[in-house]
Amino acid sequence: MGTRTQHSRVVVVTGASSGIGRATALAFADRGDHLVLAARSDSALQTVAAECAARGARVIVEAVDVNDARAVRDLGGLAVGAFGRIDVWVHTAAVMAYGRFEDVPADVFDRVVRTDLLGSAAVARVALARFRAQDSGVLVLGGSLLGSITAPYMSAYITSKWGLRGLARVLRQETRDAPAIEVCLVDPGGVNTPIYRTAANYAGRVGRPPPPVDRPEKVAAAILKVADHPRRSVSVGWANPLIRVGFSTMPAVYDALVGPLMRRGGLSREPVAAHTGNVFAPLPGQAATTASWGRQWLRPVAASAAAVALVAGAAAGRRLHAPRRRGGAVSRAS
16 A cells, blocks of 8 residues: 555546556555546446445546547546546556457557557646646556567557657656646556456457566556656566567567567467457456466466566577677678
8 A cells, every 4th residue: 555645636547447547546545535537337437436435535437438539528627626636647548459460450450549549648638738727737657568669469559559658758848847747657567457358359369468477556556656756657567677678789689589479478378269359349347457367377487487588588699690709800600
């Protein structure tokens, strides 16, 4: 549980019905903050709202699709009307699609990008307008390790998260004239949430969180910390820096390794027929904080093997192709 603030803050959470957003709502509720929770599924929101209220929080909910800019504006108005201000806006709403780029239908690809990137822009537009009006506020955007690296079979999601990283940086640059307005990006690696099962899928196998895998409560704790003590960006996952190093410094070797590792670590053996998942509408019965991945798969030590193999293999490949010195001259391995 985080440290309770002197005065309860007003916190909006978009994407509060499941996964990281749900864990974040519950964590803020533990502190006694006032909550405005939004997601597409009203029934799922009612469930999490009841849990938050049981922890002592004042809660209002609103079913909102972030693709609807007017609905997002109305959500901001609802929060201000109910509590007078917005101190923190946490945006974690996202959808995902698995499959090779050419196998994912164009409407599914476009909807993922629209939801994850343009939906984030819609939220930022409303949040920043409110923060400007009250001269303060913290916007926390849910990013991803996949916003700074790439992997096959997740092109729409990765396109969105790279775009979100760029948007967050621009917003920080454009709010430098308002020191009390903060824009923060929280980038988790693999997290044990339902998004992998609810994702659209054209890969033929059910997706799963790539190792090493963290609990959503760990990401929620990072979000609370950055809301209290804003930072430009926060990475959640001990292997994230290692993976970024492999991606940026050894691109050819990284690209050779990431496909096999993704097929082994990011896709389960469970077959699945092509489907649109929750990309266009929420799925019933999917409101949960965590998913049901096997205990062995989620063990940090065992699950870290893929990340270690990626970096070690990239380093070995770099040494193999590095120039060799012979008698003062430099030559390359053939």
